[in-house]
Amino acid sequence: MNTDKKIKKLRSKIDDLDDRMLDILVQRFKAVKEIGQIKSISTIDIYHPNREKEIIERLADNLKGKLDRKAITKILKPIFEISKKFQVEE
Secondary structure (H helix, E strand, C coil): CCHHHHHHHHHHHHHHHHHHHHHHHHHHHHHHHHHHHHHHHHCCCCCCHHHHHHHHHHHHHHCCCCCCHHHHHHHHHHHHHHHHHHHHCC
């Protein structure tokens, strides 16, 4: 297989993975929004830094040797920020 075909095939795979990642994020944000509704009724604070730390720690442990903690944190911080916004939206 020539270089152009290999790159095209790999880019197609990346496109598919991107689509799947965003589908999963949409599902995550839907669950986050439901949590936000529960928190608003219960007057629980939206922001829980310990929960974010727990998520990062769990993923860092699960992904040892594949992705380091710093990269995981850089990926998840924007997701956490968007999630907080979904929790306060009505």
